[in-house]
Amino acid sequence: MAKRYAVILAAGQGTRMKSKLYKVLHPVMGRPMVQHVIDQLNPVNLDKMITIVGHGAEKVAEHIGNESEMVLQGEQLGTGHAVIQAEDLLKNKDGTTIVVCGDTPLITSETYRSLFDHHEQEGAKATVLTAKAPDPSGYGRVVRNDQNEVERIVEHKDAEDAERQVDEINTGTYCFDNKALFEALQHVSNDNVQGEYYLPDVIEILQSRDEKVSAFQTPDFEETLGINDRVALAHAEKILKKRINEKHMRNGATLIDPDNTYISPDVTIEQDVLIHPGSIIKGSTTIKADAEIGPHTEIDNCYIGQASIIKQSVAKDSYIGDRVQIGPYSHIRPEASIGNEAKIGNFVEVKKSSLGNKSKVSHLSYIGDAEVGSNVNIGCGTITVNYDGKNKYLTTIEDDAFIGCNSNLVAPVTVGEGSYVAAGSTITKDVPEDALSIARARQANKEGYASRIRNQKKD
The missing domain is CATH 2.160.10.10 (Hexapeptide repeat proteins)
Incomplete structure (x- = not known):
């Protein structure tokens, strides 16, 4: 069986949370969201797990402990830049690397396992976890060619009008051939609206080399939700609460x-x-x-x-x-x-x-x-x-x-x-x-004393 690795992206500050607490440490049903990600990845039997940290790295280390290796991303320059921080630990290894966002606590171990299996069975260099979104605004769109193969992934801010009509979205979770991933990252550019190094650009680089790029679509869009503010946090809490309660009732x-x-x-x-x-x-x-x-x-x-x-x-x-x-x-x-x-x-x-x-x-x-x-x-x-x-x-x-x-x-x-x-x-x-x-004072009754007290109050 091929070696399996995981890179968890958990370096963003999470300014939209408007909180002193580092984003991935916000709890969902009493557990930090990054811990949910780790807990669901563990049953996949990974050979190595790496968490990319930035803001609040020390606090994350306190929660994660020895469950994952950690690498510091000193400057946040995009998802591609974050993954390349793990290069020293993974670059020359054979096998499959899954890249997961630390703010997606609802993805299950079954989905992770299915994504790995699909990627390896297809013999792909990259596989994108996708979903059909009721409202795809803000998500990267998965653009397919006439053969229904993944052609490219376009960020919402960079998408043209026709591309924004696509409802199949990139969930931000991928499987890559490990060596192909780190080689392609060397060619990712920051020539875009945000001036960042996007991990999805690796897909286009591999496509341009005629490498196979696949997609695995999960039927449950809500499972892939990322948490960027308190509204999304409450929504994730509700989804996970329902999932847990249904398990106990069944x-x-x-x-x-x-x-x-x-x-x-x-x-x-x-x-x-x-x-x-x-x-x-x-x-x-x-x-x-x-x-x-x-x-x-x-x-x-x-x-x-x-x-x-x-x-x-x-x-x-x-x-x-x-x-x-x-x-x-x-x-x-x-x-x-x-x-x-x-x-x-x-x-x-x-x-x-x-x-x-x-x-x-x-x-x-x-x-x-x-x-x-x-x-x-x-x-x-x-x-x-x-x-x-x-x-x-x-x-x-x-x-x-x-x-x-x-x-x-x-x-x-x-x-x-x-x-x-x-x-x-x-x-x-x-x-x-x-x-x-018996350890109490002996009772003494003073007859008529209550009347004297009442008369004193009248005076």
Whole structure:
């Protein structure tokens, strides 16, 4: 099999985005658009991938890491000039090179693979990925000869009136014979309206040498959309959201309102999961079978166990076991671990804490930096007082303990197995197992005192 290489063009500043963020780092469904390109190219089994960077190169390097080699284009003088920056890494290699724009996050690995296969089967020196555009304005036109072969590609600004009527457009993605590409680039001129070195001019150079130039037309124009402004970014987000949601529904999940459900690409959802409208599911989240999410719930990078229910709540970087009930209006913060059949009720916040099987925190409580055993009941208004202004400390509540309402557990402190903490207590010392701990002021009733207060207010 021929060697395969990729050059990703990601050096443009993206001024039309009107943003401090480098264009190809703008996220689509939570992932930078250039990362989508890399992720879809990876299944093609490339021998080398090179990303041409310019503005914001350091930021791109932070996101890409070791997934692609990077070459700096110090001055942006057109797509042909960008590709030639990879010359030192590719020039003398045999094989096929695909050139892709870093702002086209919707092209799938299946399309990339089909383009490679078509190019190699045709024995072409160049193959253009084309599409039929409903409105081709602004795109380079693919001009064919009488034999329906690609004759040339004309940029919109340089096209004559007849050429502007052509609706087959150049998507900006190509496959080339690698050696032929870099040899032809030496002859590309910048004699055009923009004064730039256009990569499509390589097509005409190869044509003039009677080399075979082919075209592979994708049936899905929207897949090839490039993102140049915020309007196009929102449109791409909508397309990818629909693609992701349809995949999950075909795999057996129920999305009641897919138009108002947002699921990132790395999410795994098993069969018979029910997702209500307004749910946002991000990161490397896994949702096991028969779980129910939403409405209006945000989950980021969590494991959600089988048949668990999360309503109107937020969960991030946490583990949630089987048959757990969370919400409404709960906040599961990072490093929380919720055991099987546990319950986290309304207006409860859990942070960096473990909660054992069948334990309950039903209302209006804060559990932070705590280890809570199994079958523990934590009453309404309970707080683990974990922070002294400088350091954070651990609260331990052992199995079968009962914590009364409005209790403050001042860490570091341990409440022993099977013990009771009376409502309204502030616990500052360890509670032995099977004990009742009461830590509150003795009640004193002053009869008639309320009337004295009311009379003073009248005076």
